[in-house]
Amino acid sequence: MYDLLKKLLFRFDPEQVHECVMAGLERTAHSNLALELLAQICAVHEPRHAVKLWNLEFPNPVGLAAGFDKNARALPAWPALGFGFVEMGSVTALAQSGNPTPRLFRLPQDRAIINRMGFNNDGADQIAARLEQLFNTRGTLSVPLGINLGKSKLTPLELAPMDYLSSLDKLWDYGDYFVINVSSPNTPNLRQLQDKDKLEVLLGAVMDFANRQKVSKPVLLKVAPDLSFDQLNDVLVLLEQYQLSGIVATNTTLSREGLQNKMDEAGGLSGEPLKHRSVTFLAHLQKELNGRLPIISVGGISSGDDVQQRLDMGASLVQVYTGWIYQGPMMMKNIMRDLR
Ligand SMILES: Cc1cc2nc3c(=O)[nH]c(=O)nc-3n(C[C@H](O)[C@H](O)[C@H](O)COP(=O)(O)O)c2cc1C
Numbered sequence: 266m267y268d269l270l271k272k273l274l275f276r277f278d279p280e281q282v283h284e285c286v287m288a289g290l291e292r293t294a295h296s297n298l299a300l301e302l303l304a305q306i307c308a309v310h311e312p313r314h315a316v317k318l319w320n321l322e323f324p325n326p327v328g329l330a331a332g333f334d335k336n337a338r339a340l341p342a343w344p345a346l347g348f349g350f351v352e353m354g355s356v357t358a359l360a361q362s363g364n365p366t367p368r369l370f371r372l373p374q375d376r377a378i379i380n381r382m383g384f385n386n387d388g389a390d391q392i393a394a395r396l397e398q399l400f401n402t403r404g405t406l407s408v409p410l411g412i413n414l415g416k417s418k419l420t421p422l423e424l425a426p427m428d429y430l431s432s433l434d435k436l437w438d439y440g441d442y443f444v445i446n447v448s449s450p451n452t453p454n455l456r457q458l459q460d461k462d463k464l465e466v467l468l469g470a471v472m473d474f475a476n477r478q479k480v481s482k483p484v485l486l487k488v489a490p491d492l493s494f495d496q497l498n499d500v501l502v503l504l505e506q507y508q509l510s511g512i513v514a515t516n517t518t519l520s521r522e523g524l525q526n527k528m529d530e531a532g533g534l535s536g537e538p539l540k541h542r543s544v545t546f547l548a549h550l551q552k553e554l555n556g557r558l559p560i561i562s563v564g565g566i567s568s569g570d571d572v573q574q575r576l577d578m579g580a581s582l583v584q585v586y587t588g589w590i591y592q593g594p595m596m597m598k599n600i601m602r603d604l605r
Pocket residue numbers: 330331332333335354355369378380382384413446449487515516517534535536537539563564565566584585586587588
């Protein structure tokens with residue numbers, strides 16, 4: 266049935282469809298009955314899928330990747346759709362509207378997306394207020410909530426640590442884990458924060474903040490698939506030195522390798538063509554880390570076999586974004602059926 270609906274949806278502008286879906290899910294998230302119904306149709310609860318990590322209970326290892334629910338508009342809907350955890354954001358310290366539209370492009374023959382959204386989000390203050398209200402009225406989510414943080418476009422790179430700290434400070438009470446995102450390709454120079462010297466300053470500041478909080482929470486780093494393995498190894502040294510809790514690999518890629526249809530749009534590529542690079546990254550990470558740091562693998566996952574492969578390769582958890590656009594709301598049920 267989704268194939269039919271998709272034919273219709275794909276006739277419209279991708280960002281408008283995204284907005285429509287978010288509006289629908291937001292409404293659903295306000296009704297217990299609607300959430301219950303959605304969960305009956307889309308979610309599977311089997312104790313054998315549960316994962317315990319960082320003292321958190323994940324009902325299953327497949328989460329929604331950052332970028333879909335940037336503003337925490339529909340959080341209760343994601344567990345009802347079967348996700349085992351949700352990563353909201355990226356949130357920046359300052360509210361910002363992102364890049365000019367159009368900035369989101371489907372590549373249906375490649376089962377891919379190119380986006381150059383540019384961290385459009387309501388900003389840490391407003392999002393903290395929304396989370397406060399959500400938790401007061403509905404309680405915390407039934408699955409772990411990750412909060413992914415980016416840098417405000419207006420903040421110069423030298424002041425990046427301050428920008429991330431400001432968001433962390435406002436949002437610390439609400440997330441179960443945090444991701445420092447230095448890997449989106451659509452904020453000018455952001456990826457330079459992956460350079461050894463700059464990353465050391467940033468991670469030092471972030472972990473100093475995290476270690477001073479009353480309640481300790483996992484902090485992870487999200488990396489770009491376009492790093493060389495030498496660069497990635499430098500990052501790993503710092504992750505261990507500053508005792509981060511894990512790594513999210515990977516964000517979207519600037520490479521156009523694996524694309525069957527030429528697409529000139531600038532931005533980050535996700536979905537099927539990213540799969541190979543993401544799997545190669547996971548293999549390298551597993552070899553280097555040897556289980557010392559949990560890995561969240563993301564990029565090109567669209568089936569139970571994809572999830573099983575990442576888990577077998579050593580990922581603790583996985584995430585999905587583009588696959589869900591192409592597979593639709595029954596995706597999680599299908600994945601769970603196929604998981605060993
Ligand atoms: C439209 C769009 C927006 C995204 N926004 C963010 C973001 O704000 N922060 C982030 O860390 N990743 C963002 N991502 C990257 C995804 O979280 C994920 O890392 C990437 O898409 C690879 O996974 P996939 O192949 O399953 O889509 C975005 C991806 C897409 C397609």
